[in-house]
Amino acid sequence: MSDEKILRVDGEVERPIELSYAELAAMPAEQQVVDVSRFDPARKGDAVTLASILSLAKTKPSGTYLTLHASTDDFHASVPLAAVHDQGVLVYRLDGQPLPLAKGGPVRFLVRDAASCRTAEVDECANVKFVDRIELTAGRGFDNRPTDEEEHADLHRREAEGH
Numbered sequence: 829m830s831d832e833k834i835l836r837v838d839g840e841v842e843r844p845i846e847l848s849y850a851e852l853a854a855m856p857a858e859q860q861v862v863d864v865s866r867f868d869p870a871r872k873g874d875a876v877t878l879a880s881i882l883s884l885a886k887t888k889p890s891g892t893y894l895t896l897h898a899s900t901d902d903f904h905a906s907v908p909l910a911a912v913h914d915q916g917v918l919v920y921r922l923d924g925q926p927l928p929l930a931k932g933g934p935v936r937f938l939v940r941d942a943a944s945c946r947t948a949e950v951d952e953c954a955n956v957k958f959v960d961r962i963e964l965t966a967g968r969g970f971d972n973r974p975t976d977e978e979e980h981a982d983l984h985r986r987e988a989e990g991h
């Protein structure tokens with residue numbers, strides 16, 4: 829059902845919003861990022877810019893962190909908004925269809941120039957899959973990304989096994 833709301837944007841915003849696949853696909857052409865493999869050959873699909881979603885929800889000045897929630901597997905990451913505002917995209921479509929769960933759908937966050945795992949606050953680990961809620965928070969919000977190498981290796985093992 830393409831009218832079903834798949835993404836909620838709330839927290840430190842003036843206008844909390846909920847978007848469906850159809851609404852994401854209907855966003856203006858200049859807010860769409862068609863074919864993300866153009867900036868990351870390992871990725872596929874079409875996206876909208878994070879900036880366009882945030883301008884719809886109207887981030888308050890108090891919303892300094894972007895906290896991405898994936899309830900599907902209870903994974904959460906919170907990153908400084910300034911570091912991702914212009915580089916973040918939300919992949920929602922693959923081959924003209926909603927992004928499937930197996931590819932991180934319904935919505936996958938990607939940072940165009942993410943550093944390698946655990947090398948910075950904004951790293952590949954912050955490329956959250958199955959995003960269903962984006963919360964603007966005043967300071968760092970909930971984040972359960974792995975903090976040491978062992979935890980991180982475990983997570984990747986579970987991911988490879990399909991959880």
Ligand SMILES: Nc1nc2c(c(=O)[nH]1)N[C@H]1C(S)=C(S)[C@@H](COP(=O)(O)O)O[C@H]1N2
Nearest residue numbers: 898901903945952953954955956957958987
């Ligand atoms: N929902 C969710 N998103 C996630 C993860 C996860 O376990 N669950 N793992 C993260 C980590 S640690 C990494 S390095 C990247 C891996 O993305 P890839 O499988 O597309 O390479 O996804 C990130 N996003």
Ligand SMILES: [Mo]
Nearest residue numbers: 945946952953
């Ligand atoms: Mo990671």
